[in-house]
Amino acid sequence: MKSRSMSRRIFALSALFLSVGATAACDNKGAESGKDPAGANSAASGPGAKDQGGAKGGAKFVTISREQQASWVRNFNPLLGEGSVRFPTVAGIYEPMIVYNTMKGEFVPWLATKYEWSDQNKKLTFSTRPEVKWSxxxxxxxxDVAFxxxxxxxxxxLDLxxxxxxxxxxxxKDDTTVEFKLKxxxxxxLHYIGHQPIVPEHKWKDVADPVTFTNENPVATGPFTEVKTFQNxxxxxxxxxxxxQKGKPYVEGLRFPAYPGNDQANLALINxxxxxxxxxxxxxxxxxxxxxPENNHYWFPLVGGTVTLYPNATKKPFDDIKLRKAISMAIDRAQIAKIAVNGYTVGADGTGLDDAYARWRNEKAAAAGDWTNYDVAKANALLDEAGYAKGADGIRAKDGKPLKFDIxxxxxxxxWVRAVQITTQNLKAVGIEASLKTYDFSAFxxxxxxxxxxxxxxxxxxEPTPFNFYRDLMAPEFVKPVNEATTRNWHRFAAKEAEPLFKKFAAATDPAEQKSIIDDLQMIYAQQVPVIPLFKNPSWGEYSTKRFVGWxxxxxxxxxxSPNNSPDYLLVLTEIKPK
Structure with missing residues (x-):
């Protein structure tokens, strides 16, 4: 299933993970407050657990619908991109040192018990758990961490x-201490180091090419490591x-039928x-x-990131800012939210931020990003200014090249398919011929x-701040050549004006300074239109309490x-219980 991004509430970040030279002990107070999972209370005892109905049958495996594929390919390599491997390889089979709880706004200890910044935030030291064994x-x-x-x-x-x-x-430094020195x-x-899945040296040291290694029989530290069956x-x-984690997981296993799309997956869910x-x-x-009604539940907070159109900056005509603005202003986001997303969301504004970042939003930047407003007249005017003239067929062209592209x-x-269908209709109204192209997830x-x-x-x-939201979308350092895979800046857009701000934020620890820098980054985003945000993405999550509780x-x-983002779902996998 798609990474419909991170659910998270508004929280005060600075005291959590940008404190100067702080020693951040991870053993806090259980899952409810980000504490050591070894001491966490079961979520099944909390609100919403007491009215759960009886189980049917004797099945002990949790059936999950997350990534949708017509058939499965056996790959459990945690060093590859999550879209290339089977769930829950990167956080459930393998594990990271810490897990960021997006709803609580704090790090939970996992394979590490604590971390410490020193040497003016140029050295990061983790203390790992001595009792952990590989499967x-x-x-x-x-x-193993250093390896x-x-x-x-x-x-x-592999350095995604x-x-x-x-x-x-x-x-x-020893069996329970690993030290990272930064340039x-x-x-x-911390987010990237702490969330890296760790592999066993004794198994991987002899792997000739870990980039192509499919790791069909994983040896790992996570709660679910045994491949019981694997068929197409x-x-x-x-x-x-x-x-x-003694006594965990509470469930015997996980089961993953292949569903080629939403319709088939939803039918199975409804049934x-x-x-x-x-x-x-x-x-x-x-x-x-x-x-x-007793057992079927859902939760869709608008904290799943922002569903976005990525115009490829390496291709003409997407290097033209007037064109990008015109495309954006031609799109009826309210119609998309109502029809394509069933009214579960609202359109994005000129900052691109979802509700998780409400405390960071710069209203001046939102106003400057008026190109997210639906305005067909202005879209046409911008296209005229940019030199795209309408032909007899109604399609605009420039220098003899028709304005046509695939989405x-x-x-x-x-x-998403319906959202693109609406978008192509909207664009046709201003003389742009955009075509919907569908692919299975791996190819996409x-x-x-x-x-x-x-x-x-x-x-x-x-993530914990909008720093990486904007860095992923505008940082020149992440612009890779076409055909070279990257996990960020897919559209290859470089905002050189943002570079010094990213560097400044990287060392900033004062909340006021952080907010000021993010304000400036939002303004650059609003002025340069690196991508075209469509709507705030709900964090999709459905569950049944008929057989399992603790959701x-x-x-x-x-x-x-939502099971769609790692390593957050690891917090759920270790808390759900049979009814």
Missing amino acids: DGQPFSAK TFGLLKKFPA SGVWKFVDSVEA EAFVPG QIYELGKNPNYW GEVDWAGNFVPDIDKTYVAKD NVVTGWSD FEALQKGTFDMSMGWTNT PSKENPYAKL
């Missing part, structure tokens, strides 16, 4: 977050016999065949909840990462419900 019984240690990051350095194609752009060295202060790097149409994972999903479901109160979307993502995501598209639908990240909910928001 084959071998001990986990800080040396993992060594692989990313040796094979740059660009860690080695800011890390100078990694060293295991310069980069406090936001279904795979099942069993629990880790050596999991370090009671799925326990947990992250799908767009039209008219969900009638189609899903009403079928079993990529994933087959079966019915809400490969084209997105490699920049081999005209325009593509996509999502945005939601996050609006009443008990101990974590994000």
Whole structure:
């Protein structure tokens, strides 16, 4: 399923993860407040758990609908992009050192118990858990952490977050201490270092090419490591016999039928065949909840990032800002929100930010980004100014080249498909011929990462601050050549004016200074139109309490419900229980 981004409430970030030279002990207060998971209370005892109905049958595996594919390819390599591997490889089979709880706004200790900044925020030290074992019984240690990051350095194609752009060295000082020395202060790097899935040195040291390695039988530290069955149409994972959180996971395993698209996935959900999903479901109160009001539930907070059109900056005519503005102003976002997304959302503004970043929003930048307003007359005027004249067929052209391009979307993502259908109709009204092109997720995501598209639908990240939201969309450092995969700046847009601001924020720890820098970045975004934001993405999450309980909910928001973002869903996988 698509990464419909991060659910998160508004929170005070600075005290959490940008504090100067602070020692951040991770063993806080359980899942409810970001504490050590070993001491966390079960979410099943919280609000929303007491009215759950009885289980049917004896099945002990949680059936999940997340990524939609016509058939499965067996790949459990956690060092690859999440769209290339099977769920929950990067956070559920393998694990990171810490997990950022997007709903609580704090880091939860995982394979590490604490981290500490020192040397003017140029050294980051993690203390790892001594009791953790790999699923084959071998001990986990800080040396595995150092080895993992060594692989990313040796094979740059695996360094999906660009860690080695800011890390100078990694060293295991002993079995429970690993030290990262940075090239310069980069406090936001905690997120990327801390969330990196860790692999076992004793298994991976002999892998000749970890970039192509499919790792069909994973040895890992996560709650679900045993591949019970793997077929084209279904795979099942069993629990880790050596999991370090004693007594967890509470469920026996996970089950993943293959659904080629939203329609098939939603039918299975509505028919009671799925326990947990992250799908767009039209008219969900009638189609899903009403079928079993006692057990069928959902939670769609508008904190899932921003659904966005990515115009490929390496291709003409998308290097023309007037064209980008005109395209944006020709799009009726209210119609998309109402028809394509069933009224679950609202249109994006000129900052591109969702509700998770409300405290950061710069109203002046939002006003400057008036190109998100639906205004056909202005769109036509901009196109005229840019030299795109309408021909006899109604299609605009410049220098003899008609204004035609494709918009990529994933087959079966019915809400996104409808959004693009509305968009192409809107664009035709101003003389632009845009064509909808659908692909299965793997092909879609490969084209997105490699920049081999005209325009593509996509999502945005939601992290502790808008720093990486804007960095992902505008940073020159992430602009890679076409055909070279990247996990950010898919559209290859470089805002040189933003570079010094990104560097300044990387070392900033004062909340007022951070806010001022983000204000400036929002203004650059609003002025340069690097992408075309469409609507705030709901964090999609549905669950049934017929067989399993302990799910996050609006009443008990101990974590994000949606299974679509790692490593957040690890918080859920270790809390749900059989009824």
